[in-house]
Amino acid sequence: MGSENMTIPCFDLCKGGMRLEEGSEEWKEMSKKVREACENHGCFLLICDDEIIPNTVCKDMFHNMKALFDLPEETKQQYVTAKPYRNYNGKNSPIPLSESFGIDDTFLSDNAEAFANFLWPQGNPPFSETLKTMTSKLVELSFLVLKMIVEGYGLPQHYISDAENMNSSSFSRLMKYRVDDESDNEHETVLPAHTDSSTLTIICQKDVQGLEVLSKTDKWIELEIPHDGVVVLVGDILQAWSNGRLHSVKHRVVLKGEKERYSFGLFANPKDDINIKVPEEFVDNQIHPLRYRPFKYGEYFDSYVSNALEALEVFECI
Numbered sequence: 367m368g369s370e371n372m373t374i375p376c377f378d379l380c381k382g383g384m385r386l387e388e389g390s391e392e393w394k395e396m397s398k399k400v401r402e403a404c405e406n407h408g409c410f411l412l413i414c415d416d417e418i419i420p421n422t423v424c425k426d427m428f429h430n431m432k433a434l435f436d437l438p439e440e441t442k443q444q445y446v447t448a449k450p451y452r453n454y455n456g457k458n459s460p461i462p463l464s465e466s467f468g469i470d471d472t473f474l475s476d477n478a479e480a481f482a483n484f485l486w487p488q489g490n491p492p493f494s495e496t497l498k499t500m501t502s503k504l505v506e507l508s509f510l511v512l513k514m515i516v517e518g519y520g521l522p523q524h525y526i527s528d529a530e531n532m533n534s535s536s537f538s539r540l541m542k543y544r545v546d547d548e549s550d551n552e553h554e555t556v557l558p559a560h561t562d563s564s565t566l567t568i569i570c571q572k573d574v575q576g577l578e579v580l581s582k583t584d585k586w587i588e589l590e591i592p593h594d595g596v597v598v599l600v601g602d603i604l605q606a607w608s609n610g611r612l613h614s615v616k617h618r619v620v621l622k623g624e625k626e627r628y629s630f631g632l633f634a635n636p637k638d639d640i641n642i643k644v645p646e647e648f649v650d651n652q653i654h655p656l657r658y659r660p661f662k663y664g665e666y667f668d669s670y671v672s673n674a675l676e677a678l679e680v681f682e683c684i
């Protein structure tokens with residue numbers, strides 16, 4: 367497998383500082399491009415004007431994340447939860463060059479406060495407020511992208527409720543990667559290749575690049591996430607729902623150079639009891655026979671936990 371500088375499309379959902387109006391001709395055209403990028407590459411880059419995510423929110427988030435990861439290792443390690451991928455993962459984890467925290471639905475409930483209060487017993491309102499705002503902006507953005515996908519396929523409007531269902535829960539992951547001081551590797555894979563268990567994932571980063579996606583021709587493509595932008599990745603759930611038309615892209619993080627990398631991931635997910643069912647418009651007997659039987663997200667997630675790389679295959683029906 368080589369690497370390649372193939373360009374991944376970069377879109378802007380605003381014009382003159384204003385969001386494209388839903389239903390306008392420009393919005394419809396953009397929806398087609400978004401759909402094509404999700405089919406061909408399984409991802410696209412997005413410039414985020416203040417209308418989409420205020421620049422100050424991202425700046426505050428990364429400032430707060432630095433303070434979080436700067437906490438003593440013993441404090442961080444006390445953050446243990448029952449659900450997989452939510453614990454603090456640090457030096458003792460199977461991926462020791464990355465540290466991460468995972469938090470569910472930080473915008474809906476008191477989860478952001480509970481998380482901040484756990485790590486800072488005296489509380490940390492600036493942290494929890496920023497986390498809430500950041501997540502709610504990204505959840506709004508993921509819904510917008512899902513509506514564009516429904517539009518991009520010309521599906522009837524009632525499929526907007528599928529978009530809502532597939533976006534009904536969210537998981538925020540806060541990540542820090544570092545290179546190994548001992549190693550003289552020029553390139554360090556700090557997060558191994560995987561697909562995401564989400565409907566779609568939005569990644570924001572602070573300054574340092576490192577995310578790579580695997581092209582359909584098996585070449586690793588280094589992403590250049592714009593300074594004021596994000597990358598949107600198709601997850602396994604969109605691949606299943608679209609009967610395999612949208613591509614759940616394999617990705618990994620490779621660090622070059624000595625700089626640490628901070629990133630924030632929003633995983634838009636269905637709630638566990640949501641049924642994922644391929645729309646009949648995506649099925650025909652010749653080219654697109656039904657590829658995935660209906661399943662509940664919770665069933666799929668159990669399969670992901672036991673074997674992430676083949677989680678979706680369990681639900682294949684051809």
Ligand SMILES: O=C(O)CCC(=O)C(=O)O
Pocket residue numbers: 539541557562569571577617618619629630631
């Ligand atoms: O940090 C990144 O850029 C990607 C993280 C990622 O792929 C994940 O957490 O699933």
Ligand SMILES: [Fe+2]
Pocket residue numbers: 560561562567617
């Ligand atoms: Fe990922």
